[in-house]
Amino acid sequence: MSTPDRDQNTANGTGFSRRDFIRGSGAAMAATAIATSTVEARADDKAAKPNVKPAEATEVTLTVNGKEHKLKLEPRVTLLDTLRTDLSLTGCKDVCDTANCGACTVHIDGKAVYACTRLAHDCEGKKITTVESLKDGDKVDPVVSCFVKHDASQCGFCTPGFVMAVRAFLNSKPKASLDEVRKGLGGNICRCGTYHGITECALEMAKGG
Amino acid sequence: MTPFEYAHPRSEAEAVELMNEPGTSTAVLAGGTDLIRLLRRDLVTPQRVVNIKDIPSMQGIKPVDGGVMIGALTTLEDLAASPLMSEYHSLHHVLDGIRAIQIQSSGTVAGDLCHLPNCWYFRNGYGLLGMENGESLVETGDNRYHAIFGNRGPAKFVSASRFAPGMIAGQARVRVVGPKPDAEEWLPLEYFYITPKTNAQGVTVLKPGQLITHVWLPGTDTAQGKVQSSTYEVLQLEGLDWPLASAAVSMVVQSGVVQDARIVLGHVAPVPWISHEASRTIIGRRVTEETAAAAGEAAVASATPLSNNGYKVQLARTCVKRALLRAAGQETGGL
Structure with a gap:
């Protein structure tokens, strides 16, 4: 399993993040869980078939934000869980887990998808892009700046998913109308109700603002 | 989610073969928006998930007859x-x-x-019929x-x-x-x-x-x-x-x-x-x-x-x- 780039998940630049701390304290517990699951795993007594991977963890290479990661994962692991727990890309959020709320939205080969209902093994060979890719040094994607401008975020938990949905939507429909925005961007839920700002943001971007 | 094998056939014939091995229960995965939800809640527990998404003959729209x-x-x-x-x-x-x-x-x-x-009784484990102790x-x-x-x-x-x-x-x-x-x-x-x-x-x-x-x-x-x-x-x-x-x-x-x-x-x-x-x-x-x-x-x-x-x-x-x-x-x- 690759070790995630430390700078990548240290948002505050101090070299220490809340997530690192939580990970550290949870490591012992996680190790126990892994050991148990290995013991319980069924012995694969069938002859190996091409195009069939066993239920146990096998190697998979994921290309995330242009970087290749070699991981060892069970087929049942979702892309969302891999991104968050193995790669520390926590911009995609684990909220409804049922393809309803959109907080886990990432791009696969340029298309917005719910990472909660994708298996990680299913994403091998595909180009995965997360919200973290929208920031490059001091430069941020215009969608992000436009969200700020229109106050399109309140508690902020749904925001990364929304930003990724808006980004993919505008990539495919750069001149979208209000009707198209309504028909395309209904797959994300904001409990604070910032829909107005988000719609304004999408429309301004579509007008080339 | 209960562990499962992951099969990735590239043709219809291979998919049918992988779905019909004696003693192995299977489920079909395509877009995943329904199946992964069902798997997550253990509402379906196949021994093998067959991902059919990369079967070329099942893609696209053609004029026929x-x-x-x-x-x-x-x-x-x-x-x-x-x-x-x-x-x-x-x-x-x-x-x-x-x-x-x-x-x-x-x-x-x-x-x-x-x-x-999408019946909520089914989605919460009471089966398609939504029964408990023989009652609906x-x-x-x-x-x-x-x-x-x-x-x-x-x-x-x-x-x-x-x-x-x-x-x-x-x-x-x-x-x-x-x-x-x-x-x-x-x-x-x-x-x-x-x-x-x-x-x-x-x-x-x-x-x-x-x-x-x-x-x-x-x-x-x-x-x-x-x-x-x-x-x-x-x-x-x-x-x-x-x-x-x-x-x-x-x-x-x-x-x-x-x-x-x-x-x-x-x-x-x-x-x-x-x-x-x-x-x-x-x-x-x-x-x-x-x-x-x-x-x-x-x-x-x-x-x-x-x-x-x-x-x-x-x-x-x-x-x-x-x-x-x-x-x-x-x-x-x-x-």
Whole structure:
């Protein structure tokens, strides 16, 4: 399993993040869980078939934000869980887990998808892009700046998913109308109700603002 | 999620083979928006998940036999963008209501047809029939989203498919392969759905080891004239939502008079509900506000609502009326 780039998940630049701390304290517990699951795993007594991977963890290479990661994962692991727990890309959020709320939205080969209902093994060979890719040094994607401008975020938990949905939507429909925005961007839920700002943001971007 | 093997066939024959190994239960994965949810809650626990997404023969839309052959893996956005589909208005009306690019890019046609019910008793582990200690939880519990037709048996959920009403009205056929290596059959989509008597029977005629590979829709030009079609769905939310009720119409009109009509309701019964009563009422008449309303009335005459879903009778009645008006090009206003 690759070790995630430390700078990548240290948002505050101090070299220490809340997530690192939580990970550290949870490591012992996680190790126990892994050991148990290995013991319980069924012995694969069938002859190996091409195009069939066993239920146990096998190697998979994921290309995330242009970087290749070699991981060892069970087929049942979702892309969302891999991104968050193995790669520390926590911009995609684990909220409804049922393809309803959109907080886990990432791009696969340029298309917005719910990472909660994708298996990680299913994403091998595909180009995965997360919200973290929208920031490059001091430069941020215009969608992000436009969200700020229109106050399109309140508690902020749904925001990364929304930003990724808006980004993919505008990539495919750069001149979208209000009707198209309504028909395309209904797959994300904001409990604070910032829909107005988000719609304004999408429309301004579509007008080339 | 219970562990499972992961199979990734590249042809229909290989998929059927991988789905039919003795002693290995399987589930089919395409878009994943339904299956991964079911797996996560252990509502289905296959020993092997078969990812069929990379089977080339099951992709794309082609003109075949005067109609269109739609690969089972065609995504909703590809369906919406295909020029071959431009005359199938009833499907476009459904596509317009699926308002999430995430579902549009992942969801597949056959995934919609095979989507398991959204009944909350089923989704929370009480089985398709929603039973506990031999009693129906649906009957006495919160059944506001449940069936108003075909609900006298133990099944009270509603069929989840959004395309099925329009496709059945349009006389679609589906191609099913498996479980034997060369087994292939074409069957009318209206015979694809069943109302189960037990939890194990499922919601379709698909047996373990079988899958849909294609859907064929007849052309919209017939000897009698052009087929006019529509779907009218009642959605509660502005965003991504499942309809509370829907109705699809497929009809041929000559000199203003309806020659033939097929009317199918969705989300009101354990199967897409074909209303011969509504069809009989409109055939031989002109579509007007009054005749459309009469067809709606006929459609719900035999409804048997449960304790909390009487309101769906009115929704169904209105769906039929508005779908007819929409198919006839007389749509007026919104809700």
